Amino acid sequence: MADSGAFPPPPQSAATRGATPSPGAAHPGPAHTPLARAAEFLWLTARVLEQRRFAYEFLGVACADAVEAALEAYRTADDGYGHGLEPDLRGPVSQPLHAAHALRVLDAIGRCGGQRVERLCRQLTSASTAEGALPSVLPSQRAYPSAPFVPVVDDPPGDLLATGPVVGLLHRNDVWHAWLFRATDFCWQVVESLEKSHPYEIEAALVFLDAVPDRSRAEAAADRLGRLVREQRLAVLDPERLDDFPVAPGYAPAEHHYPHHFARTPRSLARRWFTDTEMNRSLDALAAQQQGDGGWPIQWRLWAPGTALEWRPIVTLDALRTLRAYGRPIG
Template sequence: MTRRTTIQTTTESTTEAAAGTTAESRIDSARQFMEGTARLLERRRLEVFLDGAPVEPVLTALRAYRNPDGGFGHALEPDVCCPGSQPSAALSALDVLAESGATDDPMVTATADWVAAIARPDGGVPQVLPSALGHPHTPWMEPRDESGFLTFALAGRLHQLGVEHPWLDVATAWSWQELESQKGAGGYSVVFGLQFLDAVPDPDRAAAAVDRLRPLIRPDGTVPIPGGIEGEHVKPLALSPRPDTPSRALFTPAQIDADLDRLESEQLDDGGWDFDFLHWMPAQSAAWRGIVTLGALHILREHGRL
């Protein structure tokens, strides 16, 4: 699932942070952007985040993407627009459930059951299922008959949600083996591997595994993406979005502060943030911009910048 991409921003970035943007004006402009552009799901999530609104409308919006097999599809993950259930959509659903604190919602266990049903014998999960074929999907979302790095993130989310499930035990063993052998390490394997290590309830082993990933982090705190556009990389706050997690050991306070400054400066004139991979079709672009804008607000608040 390498991102062979062309960056096509919809508006020019602004340096409003340097000009003295306040947290209140940042939030107001982001809210205006979300109300005019984002999907209903992200608008409902924003209401919970900013206004303390009830969680149930978020879960109701999430259920619209659910399929009878217990998985999720219908472009919940905007890069795969097939109706059928997909692993990336299951991860997106677990993201929403974890963010909402909906640990007891039946969708959590049902999603784990669905993932177990499509997992390979080794416990790993393919990146994309064949049901994507014949439907709009980005070039990197092609089915492959192999276990992939989404396994790390799916296992991490289930650990974060406090799930006990037979598949999670197998997937956790798979993840440890992959991370400790560093097979296929690099790029998004690092991104999703760190998500697993930040959530797995084994802090000493996680800290050792994080340290083994250190050689893959460049001096500026970024990880290059093989197969992406020239110079494509993942930045520190995408690798370690939350303070006081095992992944944060990979970065100096100065690197995190500099990346927070960068994130603040990238709020655009329309109030939203953009993403730096292929703007492939209008609906996908609008959906991703809503997702990344909400994510930027979460990161800034986590670090006392909002």
């Protein structure tokens, strides 16, 4: 499963933010650039939500209202999110992983706040465990299809995988809610006690650590996790020596993680875990993974044709965002 961090979109003029783009305004430039190739792929395959995110974040022609309107289609009656927003969980019921996905979208367009997020926090409170943590999947998912690697159990425990990104994104946007105090304590307890982990759990911890207000504590925790990542070989430091960096148990054969998966922007605490050479190799590998149709591939296990179609545009947006954050030319 992908878990992507977000960062503020490029600035737009007041006219652009509220304007309807002209028919030729959304052209991304010469057809040979990574951006233009990705645009062709996204217009052909992406959901409306990802198309509008792309137009807003990379072409500067869509407004945040348009992205919000597309996201609204995934909102549930209890003010959570469902309907396959996170493609590996199908059906109309709200789930914490959907909420994390929604917050990433809202964060990317500068709309992670207000009454919408206040109502979501109330919904998350009702979904959390006694310790204030979020399970990855609630039992209500049992009635609908879901990926085999997100099992549904009757009494699911709190999980950093779900809680860390939600708490981190809320802190990043200065959202305060009573639930956050207990959820933050849960994240600290898990992050500071990790001895053996896997890449997705580390990524979830980083979304939390990159935004939690106690910066000195976050830096200390991140330094320890960085040592763990290197000691347990969770990141491919040399793409030409993949056999030296085995994938985590239960992952797909090609589900390697690279430095850019952890340090999605140069501002991440994870950036200090890797040398410039290691980071450049990672970004080179990411750029080279763009496929002939303009999209980036999915590395984890595919379990249904529809989810593969929905995930690739999301992965493609994440790749473009990471390359741009590091100043790599995309078009």
